Amino acid sequence: MKNLVFIGCLLLLVCAYAISKSHASKTKANSKSESMLSKSFYDFSMKDLNGKEISFSSFKGKKVMVVNVASKCGYTPQYEALQKLYSENSDRLVILGFPANNFGGQEPGSNEEIKSFCSENYGVTFPMFEKLSVKGYDKHPIYRWLSDAGQNGWNNEEPSWNFCKYLINEKGELVKYFLSKVDPLDQEIIDIINS
Template sequence: MKVLLFLGCLLLLVSAYSISKTHEAKTHTNSITENAMVKSFYEFSMIDLEGKEVDFSSFKGKKIMVVNVASKCGYTPQYEALQKLYSENSDKLVILGFPANNFGGQEPGSNEEIKSFCSENYGVTFPMFEKVSVKGFDKHPIFRWLTDAAMNGWNNEEPSWNFCKYMIDEKGELIKYFPSKVDPLDQEIIDIINA
């Protein structure tokens, strides 16, 4: 009888603990979701390849293209088109490059090596940021925002490879996703910039 009573009490304690933890987890998740939903693109800031913090609110009033980039990818020559697009439209467009090593280990370099590679090979002058993760458990918050409809309003599409492109309008709203194969000088991208 004492054994049954003991087991019954133990079962009640385990159930109470489980219910408490489930409620705690739901509360934490709801808090994260609520905070994420109100966060604007302009609330982010990041460290660039120069080691300086860049406040994204400084890009207000321009179209923004966010690109996950890599130095040893078949799409790496897109740096040339990205630089051309930026040079020709810098009055109304900013391109933000985010080096990432998520796909095939194609960005193994340090931030300094990435900076040198981009400058020497493609003359990149658009803002480039510290190397980040663009998918998986360690995905950077900016890519969480870009790839979670609860945060950005509509898109759940993660980068499928290097050189995926996310277009953001002058109000900081995500308006379009382009996969890697879409050339930065594609007419649809030009039309969005000029709209």
């Protein structure tokens, strides 16, 4: 009889331990997903093409357009429209260029070569950052945030090609995603910038 009582108590202890472990792991998972959702666009920082660390919190109060760019793409002439958009709206808009070689090997150059190309061919003055990956196993954290609804609140679309555009409002919230074919001077983009 004593053995049965002992075994019964042991089983109760094992069950209690299993339930508490399960609860702890659910709490940890919930807290992890809450922290992912609470991560803001402004929490990121990256090095620009000059190697200077730029905190995205410096863009608070302005709309931001994030674009994955490439020097040897059919959409590369969009640099001209991007520069025009930036020049005409720099009081309320920042454009951030992210060179990436994910599509067709169309950004093979070094950071220095990319910087020269953009300056000499398109007079780019908006911030350009070090080359990164926008998709795949090595996707940069900023592009994980942009393309994961669990982090940005609604969007799961990652870039489908070079020159995809993400618009972020003055509060650091992702508000719109545009495919490569959408011209930077498209009326919908202008309307969002002016809203």
